[in-house]
Amino acid sequence: MRLEPVAGILLRQWYLLRGSPVRFLPMFAWVAIDVVLWGFISRYLNSVNSAGINFTALLLGAVLMWDLFTRVMQGVTTGFLEDVWSRNFLNLFASPLTVSEYVTGLVIASIATSLIGLTVMLALAMPLFGLSYLALGSQLLLFVAVLYGFGVALGIVASAMVLRLGPASEWLVWPIPALLSPFCGVFYPLSVLPAWMRAVAHLLPPSYVFEGMRALLQGRASPLSSVLFAAALAALEILLAGYCFVRVYRYAVRTGLLARYSAETVS
């Protein structure tokens, strides 16, 4: 992998962000809205519950971690969609740019932009609602890494889906996090799910993160092996997502879909 083509993809994302407030604003606007909304909901629940449960950490903390995952996933996909919207595939893939360089550029850009959202999230939630992730200890970094990893994997798969199904399939991308959230146990333990949903949950790295977070916030033990397994699972899923993208790309080159992408289908 060569640095310049990856830097080219990053530079293009920077140009787009720099010149467009409508691209810049959503990086932290939705996070800020979630902080305020779930912050007040948590504060209200803290005031009416007598069991001493800290809803700020359990609810607001979980929502913001889920938000982080969503930003990472959509960051990768949005970077890809920029090329769909500007009909740029022919220029991109007729250049020496490789698929791995392209995807790496999208992933790095997404990580960089989601870090801005993460910073805003912490800057608002900590002073305004007293949210602290310190109770999670050293596992916090692993939790964040797992969410980043799964966000990257899902972003690559979603991009492959748009490449395969055409520009109109963009609308399928946005609800993906909402479809997965019931399986990931963001707000409740996996034990409340039926067996088939638990089986799906075990394939989703965020479910281990939220189980671990709840355990630590409630003063229970969270085995390190569990989050390490989630990290390995996320890494495997990134590799599988990359493989999926390459397969779809080769299909698009073989069938002529890439050269006539705006037609959505070559049949």
Added chain:
Amino acid sequence: MRAGSNPRAAAAADYALSVRDLCKSYGELTAVDHVSFDVRPREIVGLLGPNGAGKTTIINSVLAVLAPTSGSIRIGGVDIARQRSLALTHTNFAAVYASLPGNLTVEQNLRFFGLLYRVRPLGTRVEELLRQFTLENLRHAKCGVLSSGELTRVALAKALLNNPQLLLLDEPTASLDPSAARDIRAMIRGLTRAGDCGVLWTSHNMHEVAEVCDRVLFLSHGRILLEGDPRSLPGEHGAPNLEELFIQLAREPLAHPAEHLA
């Protein structure tokens, strides 16, 4: 670029582009049917044919955005199927159907694509091209607001970023006024004379083809029907000029050219 130890590749290294037995089928439809041709360094080859003849399919195959059903393509001796990225490092293109992102400025587009092609030193090369195509006043203009003639100049500037050894131009002057088109033709001609660049040029303007191209390939129904010097070819086949020859071939594409042009 190095062709390696393969004798066939070494022979192909003498050509900017070497296409052998290229076929592309979509199910029952054959878009390109056993096409073979070469483009030498410093040569401009015109790829002519009616709409749907297979010109764009060939160009897309050479650019590796479309995989051929069979056959081989070598750019400077490098097999594009095996070493796509290396082969494309020394290739570039401009086409009316591949406009640059309209949400980036002229300069941003050149810098972006310059990085993809690993152009060094990038800043100097971008400034050279902005001057060469009189785009200095438009450097901060977004490509989406440019006129079609200005867009063509930007696309050509992008196509020359990496000083390509093979340049593919799909109707490069289609949106230009006659004066600008003449300048572009002179510039491309000068480019091939000054360096080692080979050009594959498609156009429906037969006067332009006769002026610019060293050799033309007439393509119809995915096959090369005729090949030769655009200035002598009409006379050899009893046509008053290249345009008449084009029309005759386009109307009777399936017969062997020698049969209906004799």
